[in-house]
Amino acid sequence: MRSRKRVTIREVACRAGVSTATVSRVMNQSGFVSEELTQRVLRAMQELQYFPNRLARSLKKQESFTVAYLVPDIDNPIFAKVVRGIQDVMEEVSYDVFIYNTRFSDIKLSKHLASLLENHPRGIIISAWHSERVKEAVSFLQSIGIPTVIVHSPRDIPGVDAILVDDVQGGYEATRYLLSIGHQRILSLGVVRSTTSMLREEGYRKAMEEAGNSSEHLILKAPSFSPRDGYAIVRAFLDKGIPITAIFAHSDSLALGALEAVHERGLAIPQDISIMGFDGAYASFTVPRLTTMLIPNYEMGKKAAMLLLSRIQGTSSVPSQELFAPTLFVQASTKPL
Amino acid sequence: MRSRKRVTIREVACRAGVSTATVSRVMNQSGFVSEELTQRVLRAMQELQYFPNRLARSLKKQESFTVAYLVPDIDNPIFAKVVRGIQDVMEEVSYDVFIYNTRFSDIKLSKHLASLLENHPRGIIISAWHSERVKEAVSFLQSIGIPTVIVHSPRDIPGVDAILVDDVQGGYEATRYLLSIGHQRILSLGVVRSTTSMLREEGYRKAMEEAGNSSEHLILKAPSFSPRDGYAIVRAFLDKGIPITAIFAHSDSLALGALEAVHERGLAIPQDISIMGFDGAYASFTVPRLTTMLIPNYEMGKKAAMLLLSRIQGTSSVPSQELFAPTLFVQASTKPL
DNA sequence: CTGAAAGCGCTTACAG
DNA sequence: CTGAAAGCGCTTACAG
Numbered sequence: 001m002r003s004r005k006r007v008t009i010r011e012v013a014c015r016a017g018v019s020t021a022t023v024s025r026v027m028n029q030s031g032f033v034s035e036e037l038t039q040r041v042l043r044a045m046q047e048l049q050y051f052p053n054r055l056a057r058s059l060k061k062q063e064s065f066t067v068a069y070l071v072p073d074i075d076n077p078i079f080a081k082v083v084r085g086i087q088d089v090m091e092e093v094s095y096d097v098f099i100y101n102t103r104f105s106d107i108k109l110s111k112h113l114a115s116l117l118e119n120h121p122r123g124i125i126i127s128a129w130h131s132e133r134v135k136e137a138v139s140f141l142q143s144i145g146i147p148t149v150i151v152h153s154p155r156d157i158p159g160v161d162a163i164l165v166d167d168v169q170g171g172y173e174a175t176r177y178l179l180s181i182g183h184q185r186i187l188s189l190g191v192v193r194s195t196t197s198m199l200r201e202e203g204y205r206k207a208m209e210e211a212g213n214s215s216e217h218l219i220l221k222a223p224s225f226s227p228r229d230g231y232a233i234v235r236a237f238l239d240k241g242i243p244i245t246a247i248f249a250h251s252d253s254l255a256l257g258a259l260e261a262v263h264e265r266g267l268a269i270p271q272d273i274s275i276m277g278f279d280g281a282y283a284s285f286t287v288p289r290l291t292t293m294l295i296p297n298y299e300m301g302k303k304a305a306m307l308l309l310s311r312i313q314g315t316s317s318v319p320s321q322e323l324f325a326p327t328l329f330v331q332a333s334t335k336p337l
Numbered sequence: 338m339r340s341r342k343r344v345t346i347r348e349v350a351c352r353a354g355v356s357t358a359t360v361s362r363v364m365n366q367s368g369f370v371s372e373e374l375t376q377r378v379l380r381a382m383q384e385l386q387y388f389p390n391r392l393a394r395s396l397k398k399q400e401s402f403t404v405a406y407l408v409p410d411i412d413n414p415i416f417a418k419v420v421r422g423i424q425d426v427m428e429e430v431s432y433d434v435f436i437y438n439t440r441f442s443d444i445k446l447s448k449h450l451a452s453l454l455e456n457h458p459r460g461i462i463i464s465a466w467h468s469e470r471v472k473e474a475v476s477f478l479q480s481i482g483i484p485t486v487i488v489h490s491p492r493d494i495p496g497v498d499a500i501l502v503d504d505v506q507g508g509y510e511a512t513r514y515l516l517s518i519g520h521q522r523i524l525s526l527g528v529v530r531s532t533t534s535m536l537r538e539e540g541y542r543k544a545m546e547e548a549g550n551s552s553e554h555l556i557l558k559a560p561s562f563s564p565r566d567g568y569a570i571v572r573a574f575l576d577k578g579i580p581i582t583a584i585f586a587h588s589d590s591l592a593l594g595a596l597e598a599v600h601e602r603g604l605a606i607p608q609d610i611s612i613m614g615f616d617g618a619y620a621s622f623t624v625p626r627l628t629t630m631l632i633p634n635y636e637m638g639k640k641a642a643m644l645l646l647s648r649i650q651g652t653s654s655v656p657s658q659e660l661f662a663p664t665l666f667v668q669a670s671t672k673p674l
Numbered sequence: 675c676t677g678a679a680a681g682c683g684c685t686t687a688c689a690g
Numbered sequence: 691c692t693g694a695a696a697g698c699g700c701t702t703a704c705a706g
Contacts, residue, residue: 006457006481008683019693024685032691049481054455055392055401056683059698064392074424075417084412087438091449096456099436101424112428118391119433120343144343144386227621259624284564285622287596345699356677361701369675393699396682 007048016044027052058120067308068098068116070109070126077281078297079127082151085301086125093309095122106133113137123147123308130154130195147311151304155195161311162321163304167196170293170326171203174248174276177328179211182337183246183274185218187237189230189258190250192221197250200278204248218244222254230257238265245273245337252277255290259333274334278326288332295326344385353381364389395457404645405435405453407446407463414618415634416464419488422638423462430646432459443470450474460484460645467491467532484648488641492532498648499658500641504533507630507663508540511585511613514665516548519674520583520611522555524574526567526595527587529558534587537615541585555581559591567594575602582610582674589614592627596670611671615663625669632663 013020018037025033026041033041044050058064069086071079083099090097098119100112110133116124124141126148128134138157141148150162178186188204190197201219208215220237222229230249234257247262249255255277262273269275269288277283277292303322311317350357355374362370363378370378381387395401406423408416420436427434435456437449447470453461461478463485465471475494478485487499515523525541527534538556545552557574559566567586571594584599586592592614599610606612606625614620614629640659648654 010683020684021686021693021695022691025692028685030686034691037692051451051454053396053457053683055396055457056698057685059390059392059396059682059700060684060686062698074411075414075421077412077414077417080412080414080417083436084438087411087436091438094452096435096437096452098433099420099424100433101421101428114388115431115433117388120390120392256622260626263624282622285593285619287593287600287623347699357700358677358679358702359675362676365701367702371675374676390699393682394701396684396698397700397702399682 006053007050009050009052012041012044012048012050015048016040064120064122065094066096066098066119066121067123067125067305068100068119068121070100070102070112070116070124070128072102072104072127072129074099074101078152078279078295081297082127082301082304085298085303086305089302089305089309102128104129106131109133109137113140117144117146121146122312123149125149125151125304125308127151128154130156147308149304149308149311151300153196159319161307161319163300163307164321164323165196165295165300166323166325167199168203168206169323170278170295171200171248171250172207173203173326173328174200174278174293175204175207177330178246178248178274178276178334179207179213181274181334184211184213184337185244185246186213186215187244187247188215188219188250189234189247189254190219190221191225191229191254192223194225194250197221197225200250217242222257225251225253227253227256227260230254231261232257234258234261235264238262246334247273247275249275249277252279252281252283252290252292255292255333256282256286259286259290270333270335274337276334280329283329283331286333291331291334292329293326294329296324300324343390344387345390346387349378349381349385349387352385353377401457401459402431403433403435403456403458404460404462404642405437405456405458407437407439407449407453407461407465409439409441409464409466411436411438415489415616415632418634419464419638419641422635422640423642424638426639426642426646439465441466443468446470446474450477454481454483458483459649460486462486462488462641462645464488465491467493484645486641486645486648488637490533496656498644498656500637500644501658501660502533502632502637503660503662504536505540505543506660507615507632508537508585508587509544510540510663510665511537511615511630512541512544514667515583515585515611515613515671516544516550518611518671521548521550521674522581523550523552523583523585524581525552525556525585525587526571526591527556527558528562528566528591529560531562531587534558534562537587554579559594562588562590564590564593564597567591568598569594571595571598572601575599583671584610584612586612586614589616589619589627589629592629592670593619593623596623596627607670607672611674613671617666620666620668623670628668628671629666630663631666633661637661 013023102109222233280294283290283292350360439446559570617631620627620629
């Protein structure tokens with residue numbers, strides 16, 4: 001089946017016996033069209049199954065109705081929720097969203113950025129990582145004056161709107177919770193060279209110090225956030241026989257690894273060791289269900305989208321960095337000592 | 338910061354001292370431009386940080402470089418992987434992809450469809466559900482001649498390209514596996530009014546019959562695929578005291594619920610009861626890790642995208658319904674009887 | 675090899 | 691209230 005030629009405004013005008021200007025006025029409800037012509041146009045649009053061409057419209061109006069989201073890994077539940085938040089807001093205002101998967105690659109980011117700009121989106125939401133290239137990209141976007149909002153990361157770029165997680169506070173509250181139910185020997189399971197993990201650790205240290213606990217020898221860092229790495233390093237740690245009663249993993253994925261390592265050791269969770277995660281990515285899927293710090297990803301996506309829209313509308317101009325606090329979600333993987 | 342006016346082909350032409358036609362020829366590498374002019378144009382584009390306007394290009398060429406994916410729930414790991422597959426293929430050919438989240442709503446589907454068509458995508462990939470509205474939507478797309486490929490579902494629409502899961506085969510192999518390791522009393526845990534579940538059950542029945550097992554009283558159906566519903570119904574079933582040694586859940590999410598119900602009963606998995614899932618959505622997150630039938634979602638997304646591209650290029654025209662077989666992934670939640 | 679000109683499908687001053 | 695006409699940023703026959 002060959003693609004039938006799409007019907008244009010001209011054909012609608014012809015069928016309704018009016019000018020294209022009138023059709024356009026009816027479509028845009030710009031008023032000043034008589035009731036009779038309005039009806040004729042509406043009917044013609046119906047009969048021809050007419051869909052306006054947004055490309056032409058955008059070109060003429062010199063503004064598109066799209067935004068773009070650059071996401072490192074759409075497959076990750078965290079970002080998938082951010083996407084949903086963005087979609088839900090943009091849907092309200094009939095903006096369409098282009099999604100570009102950057103796979104944590106500087107090269108892909110640059111490539112997508114170039115391609116994306118050709119679509120002339122009204123604004124860009126970006127979740128990225130800490131690298132020079134990302135910084136360059138963002139300041140380039142700033143320089144050409146396209147509204148940009150960062151979600152989640154990176155966090156060290158000044159002068160840009162950003163929706164971030166309050167990691168220090170989260171780490172602090174997580175640790176406070178474990179302390180409050182009697183734990184003292186709490187292992188901090190983080191990741192090397194991760195800003196996020198560093199901040200969560202900062203919260204952990206603060207809580208431990210306040211409680212008069214020494215924490216130096218209870219800090220463990222995996223090479224990455226993967227369950228596999230979490231598993232390997234916790235397993236090695238347990239081999240050393242250093243006594244602990246709780247693990248504060250800096251992500252749910254790390255907690256997954258910890259769960260497995262502890263389980264394999266023949267220790268019961270939470271009877272022998274309490275384990276908690278951070279982010280909520282897998283909180284409901286583990287058995288036992290994981291206590292964690294929930295990150296409001298959906299809300300963050302919504303907020304980013306709303307902030308972007310306000311920039312697009314040009315209502316405000318002071319860059320805002322908003323911190324979202326994670327909330328404690330107690331489930332079955334932790335218990336009082 | 339006000340949006341600086343974007344630079345156009347005219348300015349590039351002006352700066353390079355050539356016509357816009359020449360700039361266009363250089364951009365599109367259509368040849369017939371002297372080395373010297375080519376260099377001048379290239380330099381001008383660089384200096385002005387010129388990005389061509391794809392909207393204008395598409396309008397003129399009467400073809401866009403976008404496709405759309407209508408997804409019921411982007412937040413669902415299954416669809417998130419499909420998205421990734423689609424993206425990876427489309428990225429190769431520099432097509433951009435619009436994503437519309439339909440939340441399993443007929444109304445949203447229609448709304449998005451209308452909005453989507455205004456963007457004049459070259460083709461559409463759709464994952465939906467079984468409803469009249471969806472059928473109408475698809476045949477409408479067919480009628481206006483826009484290439485359409487279905488992924489996952491619905492499966493009862495004839496004459497449309499579709500990338501589907503071989504559910505009967507999957508259910509059959511899952512059951513065969515449990516039988517092969519000695520189980521006889523295998524509970525089938527499905528969902529009411531779900532075509533997918535029905536087909537998986539068909540495979541289960543077939544395997545049971547072949548093995549000379551009666552299965553009638555071992556078939557259970559939850560109201561939905563949610564862990565919660567799986568939990569509730571398995572819990573109620575266990576109360577009846579009907580002896581079983583294995584559970585074949587028609588999804589990983591149902592298996593999650595089963596895991597919890599069995600665990601709560603004080604039964605060990607897999608020592609007392611083996612449990613397996615289907616789809617692989619949560620296979621790596623449970624403790625013990627779930628034996629399941631892996632669905633190649635990423636590959637299905639890729640395949641759908643490739644098929645769509647071949648339709649767009651018009652190389653072939655016989656609608657193809659391709660079945661992807663799930664593969665058995667044995668982990669720790671099942672063991673020989 | 676190069677440019678002037680028409681035109682893609684819209685919108686919007688400008689006349690009437 | 692209505693229409694003719696110009697123009698958004700490109701591409702592409704058509705001349706030269």
